[in-house]
Amino acid sequence: MTAEGPQRQDWVRDLLRCPVTGARLVDSTAADGSPELVCTDRDRTLAYPVRDGIPVLLADEAREIRVPQIHPPMALSAGVAASSDG
16 A cells, blocks of 8 residues: 555545535444444434445445434634623
8 A cells, every 4th residue: 555545535525425415424433343434514414324344325225313413503602601701
């Protein structure tokens, strides 16, 4: 493997998007320990299986998951901080 291998993989990895919402995908692990990619869309969080190292990015293969908040909105955080000041 060349030194460019991981860089190229990261570049390709950054191109992957949720086929349903178009949001970025992040690495995660399912409850059974298997790898998966999770959509970062705040309104619809989907998890896609990774089988034999290959992401299965098919809407029919996705499972909807409930996540309290993956990325809290910056405006909400700022609003909470501002309201506690006064």
